Structure formats: C-alpha cells, structure tokens
Amino acid sequence: MAIELGSVRYRYAGSSSAALGPVDLRVEPGRVLGVVGANESGKTTLCLVASGFAPAVVGGRLEGSVQIDGIDAATLRPHELAQRCGLLFQNAATQLSGTTATVLEEVAFGPCNLGLPVAEVMERVWWALRAVGVVALAPRDPARLSGGQGQLVALASVLALRPRYLILDEPTSELDPAGTALVADALARVAGETGAGILLVEHKTDVLARIADEVVVLEGGAVALAGPAAAVLSDPRLAELGVEPPARVLLEREVRAAGFDWSAGLAEAIG
Amino acid sequence: MTVPLPAAAENPSLPQYVIREPSGPYRSLNPATKLSVAALEVVAAFVIPGWLGPGLVIAVVLVTAASSRTLRGLVIIGLAALPLVVSIMVVNLFLLPGAVDPIARIGPLAPTWSGFWFGLLTTARLLAFSSALALAYLTTPVDDLLADMSRRGLGRRGVFVVGAAVQMVPRTIERVGEIMDAQRARGMDTEGRIWRRARGVVPLAGPVVFGALAEVEERTMALESRAFTAPGRQTLLRVPPDRSIDRALRWLALVSVAAIVAVRITGRMG
Amino acid sequence: MDMLKGWVARQFTTRVIVLMPVAIAINIVLGYTVQSVLKLPVYVDSIGTILVGCVAGPLPGAITGILSNLIWQYAPGIGAGSQIGPFAITAGVIGLLAGVWGQLGVFRPRRGHGLNIVAAVVAVVLIGALALYTYGRAFSSPEQFSSATFKDTSVFDQSRFFFLAVMVVFVGLVAWALLLRRDIGAVFAISAGLFTGIVAAVLSAPVYAFFYGGLSGSGTDAIVAAFRAGGDSLYQATLKQGLLSDPIDKMITTFVVFFLVGSLSRRFVARFPNGEKIVGPEAEPVTTPEAG
Numbered sequence: 001m002a003i004e005l006g007s008v009r010y011r012y013a014g015s016s017s018a019a020l021g022p023v024d025l026r027v028e029p030g031r032v033l034g035v036v037g038a039n040e041s042g043k044t045t046l047c048l049v050a051s052g053f054a055p056a057v058v059g060g061r062l063e064g065s066v067q068i069d070g071i072d073a074a075t076l077r078p079h080e081l082a083q084r085c086g087l088l089f090q091n092a093a094t095q096l097s098g099t100t101a102t103v104l105e106e107v108a109f110g111p112c113n114l115g116l117p118v119a120e121v122m123e124r125v126w127w128a129l130r131a132v133g134v135v136a137l138a139p140r141d142p143a144r145l146s147g148g149q150g151q152l153v154a155l156a157s158v159l160a161l162r163p164r165y166l167i168l169d170e171p172t173s174e175l176d177p178a179g180t181a182l183v184a185d186a187l188a189r190v191a192g193e194t195g196a197g198i199l200l201v202e203h204k205t206d207v208l209a210r211i212a213d214e215v216v217v218l219e220g221g222a223v224a225l226a227g228p229a230a231a232v233l234s235d236p237r238l239a240e241l242g243v244e245p246p247a248r249v250l251l252e253r254e255v256r257a258a259g260f261d262w263s264a265g266l267a268e269a270i271g
Numbered sequence: 272m273t274v275p276l277p278a279a280a281e282n283p284s285l286p287q288y289v290i291r292e293p294s295g296p297y298r299s300l301n302p303a304t305k306l307s308v309a310a311l312e313v314v315a316a317f318v319i320p321g322w323l324g325p326g327l328v329i330a331v332v333l334v335t336a337a338s339s340r341t342l343r344g345l346v347i348i349g350l351a352a353l354p355l356v357v358s359i360m361v362v363n364l365f366l367l368p369g370a371v372d373p374i375a376r377i378g379p380l381a382p383t384w385s386g387f388w389f390g391l392l393t394t395a396r397l398l399a400f401s402s403a404l405a406l407a408y409l410t411t412p413v414d415d416l417l418a419d420m421s422r423r424g425l426g427r428r429g430v431f432v433v434g435a436a437v438q439m440v441p442r443t444i445e446r447v448g449e450i451m452d453a454q455r456a457r458g459m460d461t462e463g464r465i466w467r468r469a470r471g472v473v474p475l476a477g478p479v480v481f482g483a484l485a486e487v488e489e490r491t492m493a494l495e496s497r498a499f500t501a502p503g504r505q506t507l508l509r510v511p512p513d514r515s516i517d518r519a520l521r522w523l524a525l526v527s528v529a530a531i532v533a534v535r536i537t538g539r540m541g
Numbered sequence: 542m543d544m545l546k547g548w549v550a551r552q553f554t555t556r557v558i559v560l561m562p563v564a565i566a567i568n569i570v571l572g573y574t575v576q577s578v579l580k581l582p583v584y585v586d587s588i589g590t591i592l593v594g595c596v597a598g599p600l601p602g603a604i605t606g607i608l609s610n611l612i613w614q615y616a617p618g619i620g621a622g623s624q625i626g627p628f629a630i631t632a633g634v635i636g637l638l639a640g641v642w643g644q645l646g647v648f649r650p651r652r653g654h655g656l657n658i659v660a661a662v663v664a665v666v667l668i669g670a671l672a673l674y675t676y677g678r679a680f681s682s683p684e685q686f687s688s689a690t691f692k693d694t695s696v697f698d699q700s701r702f703f704f705l706a707v708m709v710v711f712v713g714l715v716a717w718a719l720l721l722r723r724d725i726g727a728v729f730a731i732s733a734g735l736f737t738g739i740v741a742a743v744l745s746a747p748v749y750a751f752f753y754g755g756l757s758g759s760g761t762d763a764i765v766a767a768f769r770a771g772g773d774s775l776y777q778a779t780l781k782q783g784l785l786s787d788p789i790d791k792m793i794t795t796f797v798v799f800f801l802v803g804s805l806s807r808r809f810v811a812r813f814p815n816g817e818k819i820v821g822p823e824a825e826p827v828t829t830p831e832a833g
Binding site: 354355358359361362363365366393397400428431432433435436437439440442443444447451465468469471472475476479480483484486487488490491494495499500 | 578754762770
C-alpha cells in the first residue's frame, strides 16, 4: 500500500525538455514525506505526477510507472485519482470553488460531485471539518476567510473525498507565520488521526523539521538527496542545492562554530 | 480512519444557514415560477397593444415589489435606466419621422405631440420589460436559481459556470478598482480627453486579464481534485421547494402567453 | 450522432469550464469599465467571448457570449443600467464565429513569406468586397437591403464614407499590428474581426430597433439621431449606426485577443481543445488531456 514512482520521467505538452526525471519515490500511509528543492527543480511537477494528475489532467508525456496502491495511475480517471490522492496548492483562493455560500457547502462540493446520498455527504463533511479542526468555520462565507483559514477549508474539502494520500504543493508559501503554524498543526493532526500518507513540498524547512518523517531533495528534476528528515535537513549539501536548512540546524552550526557544545537536551528544549 | 463526529452531525437535517429559506409570499415561490411570471409580463408588455400592456405589467410589478420589499432595488435599477429614457424621449420628440403636430417651434427644431406620445410608449414598454425581469432577479438568489435548474436537469458544468461567473464579477471589479487607483497615482487620466483615456485602457486591462487567466490552471486542478468530472448526477444539498401553487402559476402563465399571442394574431387578421 | 456528441464533448474540458466564468467576468468588467467609467465610444465587451471561442471552440464561445449578456443584466452591483440582455443572440453568434476562426487557425502566428502574403492579400480583398457590398446595400435606400442601383449619388456617398471610415480603421490596426509583431496572422485576425463586426451589426439592428428604439443612452445615440433626422426609418438608422460601431469595436477586440493569445505561454494555450491549432503542431505526439 503506497504511491510508488518507478524510473519516472515527465515532459509537459508543448515542451521539449523533461521537467522531471528520473525519479524513484515512495509515499506510505501514515508517513509524511517532505520534498524540498530550489525553484524550478521540479517540485510542482512531482506533485502532479505522483497524484496521477499529470498526464491525466494536464497532458504531457510520462515514462516509467506511477502506481497508487498497486494500480497504474494511467488507468485511473481524474475523479478516481481524486478519491485516492488529495491535491492542494499554494493559493487558497483559487482552490475554493467560488460557487458556494458557506464553508459547509464548500466542503460538501466533492462528495456531492460523487453523487453520494445527502446523509453520507453530511457525515463526510463533519468528519473532514473535525479532522482539520475547522468545525467553527462551517457557517462562514468561504470568500471572506483569511489565507490560513482558506487553506484549512481547502484541505477539508479535499479530505471529504477520503483519499488515502495527500499531496501538498507549498501550502504555506503565501501565509504569514500564524497561518503557517495553523496549517502545519492541522497537517500533523490529519496525518496522525486519519493515517493518510502525506507528500509535502515545502520551502519552509522548519515545518518539515517538525512534521516530516523522511525528506527528499530535488535538483533539476531528479532526486539529489533522500533519507530520514533529521539527517537530510542537517546535511551540509543543502545550501548548494538551493535549500535553506531549518533554523535549528543553522543555530546548531553557529553554536558549534563558536566553539560551544551542542547537546541533545538543548535541541529538545528549543523544539 | 476513525474520527469521532461532533454533536451537530447527530442531527441529520441541514443547518439553517445552509437551508436559507426565503420569506414572503412572492419570494418563496419557486425560481422557475418567478421566471415564468416574468416571461408572461415581458410578452404582455410588447404584445398587448397600446398602453394597456405596459400599464398592466408595471402595475403588477409595482404591487409585487411592494409586497416582497424590493421596491427600493427596483427604483435603483429604474434610475440607472434614466440616460436611456432621456435619449428615447429626446430623439422621438424631435425626430419622429412623419410627425406633423408640433408642440412649438424653437428655431429649426419642432418637437411633436406624436413624437412625445411615441417616446412615452416606448419608455413604458422598456420599463415594463426590464422591471419585470429585474423583479425576478431581485427576489431570487443565484444559488436558489441554480439549485432549481440543477434539479430540472442542468448539468454540474452549467451550474458551475454561472455560479462562478456571478461570484467572480465583483471580485474582478475590486481588482480593477485597485489597479485604477494605482494607475491614477502614477498619473493615468480617467477624466481627460478621449485619447488619454484610451491610452489608460491597456495598463488597466492587461493586469486584470492576465491575472484572471493565471488562475485558470490552478482552478482546473482544484475542480478535478474535488471529483468534478465524476459521472452521474450531482447530489443537491438544498433545493427550493416546488409546491402545487408553483405548478399552477406556471401553467397559468403558459396559457396566458398563448392566449395573448393568439388574440393579437387573430385580431390582426380578423 | 456519436461524432457530433464527441465534437461537443471535446470542446468542454474541465479547463474550458473553468475559463468560461473567467472570460464572462472579463467581458462584463472590461465592458463596464470602458463604457461607463472611461466613457469611450466602444463596447469592448467581447474579449472573453472571442478568447474562449478561439481556444476552445464555437460552442463554448457562443455560450460564453450568451451568458455574459444574461449575467451582465443581473450582475450584482453593475448590472442595472446596461440593458443588454436581449443581445444575447448576437453575443452568441460572435462567440460561434470566433470558434470557427479558431478552428480555421486564424489566430495562429504566421511568417511573412510568399504563400502567406498571397493568402493575406486574398483575405483582405474578400473582406473588403464584402464590406463594400454590405455598406452599399445598407446605405443605399430607406428600405432594408432592397435592390438599389448606385446611381443615386447622394446615398452612395454616404455608404462610401462609412465604408472608408471602417477601412481606415482596418488598415490602421493592421499596420499597427505588423509594427508590433511581424506576423501576417494579424491580417487574418483583423479581417475576421471586421467580418464578425458586420455580422454583429446586421443581427443586432432589429433587436435594438424593436426593444430600445435603436438607442442606448450613450454617445452613439447622437449618430442614430442624425440618421433619423436625415429621414431614415428606425431600423435603417439603427443599422447604419451599428455598421459603424460594431466593425470597429470587433476589429479592436480581435486585435487585442490576437496579441493576448500570442502573449500567453505556449504551455498554457496548448492544453485547450483548440490550443494546438494556435501554437502550431507538436513535434512529437503527446498524451492530450481527456475531454469532459
């Protein structure tokens, strides 16, 4: 049970060079896989390919295999992919359907599209709102939410389809620190309570340091580094790959460079 | 995936803020009924000859508006039509071809009585038909209309296009306003000579158009990841009720339209 | 029947469904801004319609046009005075034509070599002839499109004048376009705009005359009044005013859409149903996104 990318190469329609590849990757339920890399390193493309949306929705040419729970993603239609992989992007405003009057109806949009009976729709909606922690937002107008709240509602509306995996492309990049913390907490909660497998693309390595289990670094569309989160995030090669290490790692380096000791207890205390 | 449900979910019926039932005898009519009534009124305004058509329609519309608390909205819409009304009156007053009953002679201009009455009649018809349609719009929230059309067979894509467009217009207007303010601060002229105003269009339209188009890709992804293209019929959480009075009124409207048209046609031939 | 259903379905991919409300909003907001705020004597309310028509196809284009008209009449905040609900049919036809132009590859960039230049000249001659004929008929007598000789020199001059005015704008726009970008495609695009404008004028004149007496409460009413003063019937005056405003407006609009489509990223345009016809064929076959 996993999303498995095997020797994947991908090229967009109307483009002559590969945006991604070769890539081997595995996203497992209950685990958070962080993805970092410089701009244009293929992070967004990876999200689209891992969820099967490339090529199903955006066209283009895929080589290699993308398997979701053992099924070839190329054989699945977009609405079937949506029920297996929830996909989220940076801009909260463009992910809300723009046609609903309340958050509750917005989160119900997905299940209603599936044609489920009203009772089941409502059950899923309340479940998703609860899992993300935004039940109180249910009567609100989706167009009047803050950035962070909008992202949480977008997360809930995707979760309402009960996907086993969540793929998020820089969900906090347009948010202030408060919004970022909100979304990071919600993700950690969702991962813990629902057992979903999460692929999280993030610039903010602090977020990954907090919630990721493994981290992969992309460069030029290929995997440059991979391993447990703590190890990869403190790897000295991060800077030359265009990635800023988490604040804690930087602090540790400064402290050691100044000749002081850095103990595990100190690291724990800083959090 | 076991997450305990909050207490609200134990009550299977929808919360009030979702149901949003309109109040008032006219407002609580089914959207299709209100549209049928408006269609009848439009036909009556143009097909019933002379002043009777527009007069009847305007009277009915005013009474319905008063009872559904939409008079103010109607007046605002009516006032916005003022330039057009003035234009119609002026042009017909002075330039009705073949009119030979002048009111006065002001130099080379000769306003005529026939022109005046014709202008007034055209205005009456115009006000009748636009107020009838405006009333239907003012008493029917867009989601109610879309939910009803969805029940009657409009696919989810039609519902989405109309619903999203209606919500997107005010957002885009705000964006234009922001850009215009920014451009004004940089010296763009919105009041000056025509050439200067024309030059201001591109730096205004450009960002609006490109900004709007830039969102298309992400919005497409967002729809697909919410199973928008799943087959079968979409579940409707809320649908405006369609009562027997609605069906009766629609049938009545249809019969009336047929009758009016038939009488007019046979009247002409007879 | 299946082929027809396939043709219909192919034009309504999810991406097109997303583009349509955006295009409708562009139509309404730009039209309102240009007409009511900047108070310029053009409509500029079909940029979205023509864009959808040319990248997606005739049906989405037509529906975009129709819905723009219906929603504008009732759009919250600015709907009130625009009074253009009855023109939905004209707007629909504009979108339909744009779809035809798109499928014919009119909006494709073209090099300025031999065959293309010949084709461009042919297009200009054809459209010029059509315009001359239309203007001649429309302005030649008080009855609509009755057979008229050009022997009555006074009305012939009137038709000549308006024909020349429109052709001056045509040539001006083409020259400007070729200056901005050496692309013969501009000639085809603007010719298509002129054709669309003529069709729009002819279609909307009866509606205008019947519902609004040919008037709109804006500056162009002075033109209609002038024709009426000259003795024209309601329909005739409306048609003449339309044949001046619409072609100019549609040429400007098509000019804008041509440059707009050329400025969008290839990747973006290629994903639409007509996209390949606009950016040019792909070197290798790639998977295209599924319809619907």
